Amino acid sequence: MDGQELEAFAYHTPPEIRGRKGVQHPVVIVGAGPVGLAAAIDLALHGVRCIVLDDNDRVSAGSRAICWAKRTLEIFDRLGVGERMVAKGVTWQVGRVYHRDEELYSFDLLPERGHKMPAFINLQQYYVEHYLVARAAQFPDLIEIRWKNELVGLRQAERSVLLEVDTPDGRYELEALWVLAADGARSAARRALGLEFAGHVFEEKFLIADVRMRADYPSDRRFWFQPTFDPAESVLIHRQPDEIFRIDFQLGWDADTEAERQPARVMERVRHVVGPNVKFELEWCSIYTFQCARLERFVHGRVLFVGDSAHVVSPFGARGGNGGIQDVDNLCWKLALVLQSRAPEALLESYDCERVRACEENIRHSSRTTRFMTPKTPMERQLRDAVLALAREFPFARTLVNSGRLSRPCSLAGLSSIVADEAAVAGSMAPGTACADAPLVRTDGGPTWLLESIGGDFTVLTFAASAAELGRLEGEQRAAGLDLPLRVLVPAATRPGA
């Protein structure tokens, strides 16, 4: 990690401690992790002011998220950090799966071309947070981040939320119309409201080592079941920027955590993977146990849960951080409309039902993966091993091999918040699915992308429109009393009169 990512952010004595009283803030965000920071920027882009509280004064160190999926990158791009992330990150789209020392198959996560954002990048979470903090600083009138401000208490009042905050200068109280609880897996906001975080722990231990070395490994994700080079049950390798590789070793539930975390033991294991001739340094390593758990609802009065405070999953499939950023994308425009009195509070219910569905999908996939990796009974192991054995020869068995079903946007089709189509539309863009990108040419001849052109507002994208049809659309919008920015994008080839 370069020095700047480690730098502490400055703490300032909050004005409330110096005696300021009676300010009601539209939004307070608890937690300056990737999710809280992304929410602050998204709200700012919609003109909404917020205060962000974080109990720490640094970006998160060590082995945390590295894999960021296309949909998330598209959201980050809208927020203004996507290009920087892709420039620094390691782009990849192919996953390779091995059993013992044989490659069983590979999968391509972006078979279609013509998208601005790649299928996946690997980029350490501390870089992502660092870029988000820098981006947030471009909204000095709208975003105020208060480092070393820990939420210690929270209660709902009639039409607002009262937060108790602890700082190096003592405690103070804040009042907010809405609170975004983005304070992570051990959420203090969740605890303050006494909410149950139900789920289960996966009975498996993983050693995660970030290793710095010069190796001409591919950027592909490589996963071994029962590797021949190490006694681990499975090994997963990802390439990260700065010549750092993430190696996950599946140790087994009975592994001796103390013995396994000894540097000499970790070095020995890494040596098994990289071979005798590669020089390497251990950047970071820890032993993890993972769980999946979730809140039953994400909206509790005026406290809205986003990211890990609302749901956690095992990292195989990269659905944690990616899911959290997609929460933000779903919530912030709605909250902005509610705050601007342009939509009823009931709109926030759609955040709850839409992201609960996504959360269920993420937990289902990551639980299935974990179960495939860690069979619980002799029969489960028989079935798992039979799938692996058949996979070499039989394509059907390859579809059952589960080393991670990598994060994809959840379809909202069928939910009451999504209006079904009157006529069937050809292609995959059904109502409720994330819009696919495509290359476009601007009227001035310059290149652009569909997702850049439709931005974050409501946009009507219409093909083969006539002048009369455009007029009708605008008329309908006025008649419905909709005061929403409605952009109409007409591809030139189909523009009336073209």
Add this chain to the structure above:
Amino acid sequence: MSAVTRLRREDGFAGAGDDFYAALLEAHEGLCDVESAGLNARLVLLLGNHIGDLSVIREALSVARAGVSREGKS
């Protein structure tokens, strides 16, 4: 040109194989080894009858058997 039906090698679940596998594990949930083996025996008989094509079943039997004897030796 009567095509002999052959054992299906491609995904038969149109991408929903994970649901099939999850259902299988769920059926075995909470059973001891002997009970699980009994479940498998019933399942094979039911599915074999459903397929109803002895040439396909023979092919499947020989693939399955070859794998088991191979593993038995290693």
